[in-house]
Amino acid sequence: MATPVLAVVGHPNKGKSSLVATLARDESVAIDADPGTTRRARSYPMRVDGELLYTLVDTPGFQRARSVLAWLEARAADIEASAADRPRIVSEFLSAAGHRERFPDESELLEPIVAGAGILYVVDGSVPYGPEYEAEMEVLRWTGRPSMAIINPIHGDAHVASWQNALGQFFRIVRVLDAVRADPETQHRLLKAFGELDAGWREPIDRAVEALDRIRETRRRAAARSVADLIAAALELVVEKRLDLHADPVAEKPDLEAAYQRHLREIESEHWQMLNRIHGHERLEAHADELAVLDRDLFSEGTWLTFGLSRRDLVAAGAAGGAAAGGAVDVALGGASVFLGAAAGAVAGGFLGFFGASKLAEMRVIDRPLGGKLLRYGPSRNPNLPFVLLGRARFYESLLASRTHAMRGDLQLDAEAAARMPLERANRSGLERHFSRLRGRRRAALERAREVDRLSDTIESIFRSDEGAAAL
Amino acid sequence: MVLALEERAALSEVDRRRGDRELRVRLGECTDLELIRRWLESASSESLSARVARLAASLRTLHGLLWLIGIFFGWGAAAALLSIEGDEGRINVVLCVVLLVLLPTALLVASLLVVPMERLVRGRRRDRVGAHGGFGLGSLVLRLLPGSIRNDLDIVLGRVTAQGRLYGGVYRRQLGVWSQTLGLGFGLGALAAIGAFVVFTDLAFGWSTTLDVSPSQLHRLTGILSLPWAGFWPEASPSLELVESTRFFRVAHEEHLHWIDPIVYGGWWPFLTMTVLCYSVLPRCVVRIGMGIGLTRATRRALRSTPGVAALLEELTTPEVETRSDTPETRSDSSADSRSGIAAVDLDEWLREGTDASGKASAGEVFLLRWAEAADDDGLRALLAPIEVRIRDVGGRRNLEEDAERVRECGRDADAVVLCVRAFEPPLLEVHDFLADLRAAVGPGQWISVLLLEGNSEDERTWRRGLARLGDPWLRVVRSPVRGDEAGVTGE
Numbered sequence: 011m012a013t014p015v016l017a018v019v020g021h022p023n024k025g026k027s028s029l030v031a032t033l034a035r036d037e038s039v040a041i042d043a044d045p046g047t048t049r050r051a052r053s054y055p056m057r058v059d060g061e062l063l064y065t066l067v068d069t070p071g072f073q074r075a076r077s078v079l080a081w082l083e084a085r086a087a088d089i090e091a092s093a094a095d096r097p098r099i100v101s102e103f104l105s106a107a108g109h110r111e112r113f114p115d116e117s118e119l120l121e122p123i124v125a126g127a128g129i130l131y132v133v134d135g136s137v138p139y140g141p142e143y144e145a146e147m148e149v150l151r152w153t154g155r156p157s158m159a160i161i162n163p164i165h166g167d168a169h170v171a172s173w174q175n176a177l178g179q180f181f182r183i184v185r186v187l188d189a190v191r192a193d194p195e196t197q198h199r200l201l202k203a204f205g206e207l208d209a210g211w212r213e214p215i216d217r218a219v220e221a222l223d224r225i226r227e228t229r230r231r232a233a234a235r236s237v238a239d240l241i242a243a244a245l246e247l248v249v250e251k252r253l254d255l256h257a258d259p260v261a262e263k264p265d266l267e268a269a270y271q272r273h274l275r276e277i278e279s280e281h282w283q284m285l286n287r288i289h290g291h292e293r294l295e296a297h298a299d300e301l302a303v304l305d306r307d308l309f310s311e312g313t314w315l316t317f318g319l320s321r322r323d324l325v326a327a328g329a330a331g332g333a334a335a336g337g338a339v340d341v342a343l344g345g346a347s348v349f350l351g352a353a354a355g356a357v358a359g360g361f362l363g364f365f366g367a368s369k370l371a372e373m374r375v376i377d378r379p380l381g382g383k384l385l386r387y388g389p390s391r392n393p394n395l396p397f398v399l400l401g402r403a404r405f406y407e408s409l410l411a412s413r414t415h416a417m418r419g420d421l422q423l424d425a426e427a428a429a430r431m432p433l434e435r436a437n438r439s440g441l442e443r444h445f446s447r448l449r450g451r452r453r454a455a456l457e458r459a460r461e462v463d464r465l466s467d468t469i470e471s472i473f474r475s476d477e478g479a480a481a482l
Numbered sequence: 483m484v485l486a487l488e489e490r491a492a493l494s495e496v497d498r499r500r501g502d503r504e505l506r507v508r509l510g511e512c513t514d515l516e517l518i519r520r521w522l523e524s525a526s527s528e529s530l531s532a533r534v535a536r537l538a539a540s541l542r543t544l545h546g547l548l549w550l551i552g553i554f555f556g557w558g559a560a561a562a563l564l565s566i567e568g569d570e571g572r573i574n575v576v577l578c579v580v581l582l583v584l585l586p587t588a589l590l591v592a593s594l595l596v597v598p599m600e601r602l603v604r605g606r607r608r609d610r611v612g613a614h615g616g617f618g619l620g621s622l623v624l625r626l627l628p629g630s631i632r633n634d635l636d637i638v639l640g641r642v643t644a645q646g647r648l649y650g651g652v653y654r655r656q657l658g659v660w661s662q663t664l665g666l667g668f669g670l671g672a673l674a675a676i677g678a679f680v681v682f683t684d685l686a687f688g689w690s691t692t693l694d695v696s697p698s699q700l701h702r703l704t705g706i707l708s709l710p711w712a713g714f715w716p717e718a719s720p721s722l723e724l725v726e727s728t729r730f731f732r733v734a735h736e737e738h739l740h741w742i743d744p745i746v747y748g749g750w751w752p753f754l755t756m757t758v759l760c761y762s763v764l765p766r767c768v769v770r771i772g773m774g775i776g777l778t779r780a781t782r783r784a785l786r787s788t789p790g791v792a793a794l795l796e797e798l799t800t801p802e803v804e805t806r807s808d809t810p811e812t813r814s815d816s817s818a819d820s821r822s823g824i825a826a827v828d829l830d831e832w833l834r835e836g837t838d839a840s841g842k843a844s845a846g847e848v849f850l851l852r853w854a855e856a857a858d859d860d861g862l863r864a865l866l867a868p869i870e871v872r873i874r875d876v877g878g879r880r881n882l883e884e885d886a887e888r889v890r891e892c893g894r895d896a897d898a899v900v901l902c903v904r905a906f907e908p909p910l911l912e913v914h915d916f917l918a919d920l921r922a923a924v925g926p927g928q929w930i931s932v933l934l935l936e937g938n939s940e941d942e943r944t945w946r947r948g949l950a951r952l953g954d955p956w957l958r959v960v961r962s963p964v965r966g967d968e969a970g971v972t973g974e
Contacts (some may be wrong), residue, residue, distance in 0.1 A: 021907070022908045022910065023908045023944075033805070034805045034806055034807065035805045035806065036805065036807055038806070038807065038811050039807075039811060040811050044944060044947065045908030045909070045910075045944060049812065050812050052806060052809060052811065052812075053808070053809070054805060054806065054807045055804070055805075055807075055808065056803070056804070056805050057802075057803070057804045058801045058802070058803055059503045059506055059507050059526070059801050059802050060503060060507070060802070061507075071908075071910075072910070073910045073911035073912060074911055074912045074915070075912070076877075076881065076882060076912060077882060077912070077915075080881065080882050108901040114910075137904075137906045138904075139922050140854050140855065140878065140904065140907065141854055141855055141878035141879040142854040142877060142878045142907065144878075144879060166880075204586075221801050221803050222803065224800065224801065224803075225800070225803050228796065228800045231796070255740075386846070414763065463792075
């Protein structure tokens, strides 16, 4: 059984390439407001472990559909052909002398169909139906191939209903899908609908969708891992500078603090680029500078207000983290401390949460054994820093997760949307526990790795709920 | 595993993915451990495989060596005991039982108790390497290995030290297996020696003790000890007569000395054999099997928890999905066309051109060609008032012959021609063809205006750029009131 091939065809500038870019997750697809950007058919094979499951073919739009139809009808009349001969006549059209030059776009789009591809006919649901489409649909009908129509509401769905009525007369299956903004579930539903075109296509397409679902989970897990690594690296960041014995450490503080912030920004930028790669948006790296701070600097007050926790939340989270640490002491003492450890930890954590939020990190001056001084800035004990980093990464991740490969340009920052993504209370205290453990005394590599693993699991569950909320 | 992961980290991502994919495709559905095992087999380089094979062979040799040492000492101990004869020329069964059974059993119990005791004493450090039982057996055993093998083990054990909590369990159980192998060898050696001495020599057993133990008490004790085999081999349980008759004293009174058939002195061997078998060999055997199972489980656990293995499993089990095109994108020249396109005028200006100073139409016979039913008659007439137009339909549902007829009509009768289109639809080559035919019909030097309906500024740019490809200097676009300059994404 041949694997499914689906040719995406239609009028120029109706979102065919956008649909292909989204479904094939390929940002190299040329998408332009100018019609006729696509001049050659281009294949997008979907393979799982090297096994071809289906192929999408992006094609140029119809340019001379009425001329093609006129030729087909004339030829059919000449040979007194029946309806059964129509696919053969379309083949003849392609092989007729001069047609490749006269009808380059139609030749490109009809060739895969004549070779056995199914038809995905794309129209724009934001503009009204017009009679100029009928010749195109008629030509496609002549091919005799299984077909489906996709209404792509590029600028809104004002005319979707009229399109449905019109397309229903030519196509058995009609679906509505915003090719640029379709979420993964919608995309997968559409892919599954392709399986309905031919009985033999269902199995490979279902397997393809299953693999894509799996990849989505893997991507989410990898993103969570990257964010956990980012936070762990940020919490461990230390900047040092050696000074002469008589140098003034206080004068060096601004430089050291600036270096600390620069390193932190670099760490964040690196991990965000990793998120880009995880989501297959490598080209966004070119805009890393603008994206690195989501139009706001990591250390700006606005950022801390948007992504950080309020004083009240910090006290609550700090108290929870402190109580957990103190609780460990209680357990170690077999309960002999009557939970005083947990209580003291909660108070200390709450105190730190309240007063520690105003300082990024401490600078320490260390006397060196062989003379001179060592200035050390960091690691940060600021309770808000990991929450700010997580909040920003989470927002960035949500933008990437919902970004299709048909979208072009920079990510759109929506500060209001960012503010609408508060952390649940349970997550806050759980995260604070992870943060305080990572912040704690130097840990063995394995224990650190395990703590980062646990943090990664928590972040993954947050990402999962974010995706669920976005889908709703 | 540690060495193989190290090798994997040095591979390029492409090589890694290719290898993973081949393995996945070859194996199909299987358990995580099976996957790791097969990966280890297939992914290791020849040099690593050779090192691992050498390491495994050395461990096997070490294991065999421990068997031999155990058997040697077991045989030696039993042979010594069975060769030492007291003053009465008899072998003391009590001594044999104590040295061949009670002592090894006590050691077995002690070694089994070491682990829980350590857990109590050392708490969280229990899993660390070095905090194991075995009385330094590990170091001792490792010294038996050749230098090159020790180097490989050092690499692995270096990780063990760094990640003691992970591999400590494996290490302890490995030592347990080794110690039980040694003990089992000892028991088997002793058993073999007893068998050999029984067959090839004339053994005279007896029992003797300074303690105040009567034959009946010893008989009760041997009876209890013989319970496990009494059912199927009653002869291996000493009778009271045997116990009474084989007691001997260093200093014996004449009245105690009476003639006994020498055969009777050999009657203890079944008991001694079964005691060694039942209380030394079998428990060791059970513990050895248990330790082996424990070692396998601990190895599996450690394998799963080894840093890098979770990622490895993730990579091995996640299918490689490719959806992108294999061929580079080719952009059309038109998309790179930066020309602004043909001239454009506003509808008001166009209307002014077509009217005189009093506002009356002066354009003569104006043909308005409506492409693909772009608008209704009344709307068009209202839009173009005061200019009177003759509306003709072209494009859309009309066939090419009808279009040609309209073109001929324009060439014959029209003073001015306007093609009215829906601006949101792009200028197709079909429109180009039509305009080219129209130009041929009306001749050069006369404006052909393309009235854009329902478009925005982006649509206008598209039309102007698109129609510029015709190279007609008397072709222009007329802007109608726009439906709104909504920005947004449009796509090919």
